[in-house]
Amino acid sequence: MKLFYAPGACSLGIHVLIEELGLPHEGVLVNLRDGQQFSDDYKAINPKAKVPAIVLDDGTVLTEWIAIANYLAATNPAAQLVPSSPVEAARCNELVAYINGWMHPQGFARIFRPERFAPNPEDKEAVREQGRKIFAEGFDLIEPVLADGREWLLGAFSIADAALFYVSFWAEGRQTIPLPPNVSAHYARMKARPAVARAMEQERLS
Ligand SMILES: N[C@@H](CCC(=O)N[C@@H](CS)C(=O)NCC(=O)O)C(=O)O
Structure with a gap:
């Protein structure tokens, strides 16, 4: 999995969840100060020009903090990152x-x-x-x-x-x-x- 993040941005919360789950991942830094989120390369991944985005090993791209966090919880149910009730x-x-x-x-x-x-x-x-x-x-x-x-x-x-x-x-x-x-x-x-x-x-x- 790849995590597109900016240091200290909201992507930090997703980074924490990935670490909590011990998932192998590659962090890809998107420099927001330099406007890298608006580059064609990054917008090809997330056209909304925001971090976080994750790219799964099969190439699936997921964006939006809430969606990514729920995906991580659903695919790692033993960790109970979302309560079962x-x-x-x-x-x-x-x-x-x-x-x-x-x-x-x-x-x-x-x-x-x-x-x-x-x-x-x-x-x-x-x-x-x-x-x-x-x-x-x-x-x-x-x-x-x-x-x-x-x-x-x-x-x-x-x-x-x-x-x-x-x-x-x-x-x-x-x-x-x-x-x-x-x-x-x-x-x-x-x-x-x-x-x-x-x-x-x-x-x-x-
Ligand atoms: N709704 C998005 C918002 C993400 C967001 O606002 N990310 C900020 C960093 S905390 C960002 O990429 N900002 C770049 C910009 O607005 O140009 C989510 O929850 O993932």
Whole structure:
């Protein structure tokens, strides 16, 4: 399998899942700062010009964080990366969708790429502030899910933890906003997992 990633991007969460599963893979770095995602070569793989993308050994290309994470869980059922009960599986994807479909594109993207939301350069700081608010509200909403010393979002480690990890990395690792205590403890717990340490080392992150 090939994983197309950018260091510290949302692809880090997929990298963590691949490491958790111990799947042989080749990481292919897409330099987002240089705009490599818009190159013809990369758009031939993912016309949406985003990471992550994975290419399976038979050439099948999969894109979109939620789709890739669910594919990895479904093809490695013993690891139970998505709970087997339908309600718990829905709860898992409820969290993933909120993190990947709201906090990331509406919150963090405003902080990181304000120009995409504000054609007028004078509005950039207001957009960033809006993003910080959306991002912080998201973490506050997740905070009680980890109450009473709950280690992982669904009780056992799941794809939702990998999703929370990549946005926590953006918040605490890149110091965009402080994390509430339970989420911060979850971030520390994630960093202590050997698979996470391996993914971070491969992406040269600390
Ligand atoms: N909906 C996509 C979004 C992926 C996404 O936004 N990836 C970012 C990195 S975190 C990216 O590739 N950005 C490049 C760009 O927007 O130019 C997914 O969940 O996989």
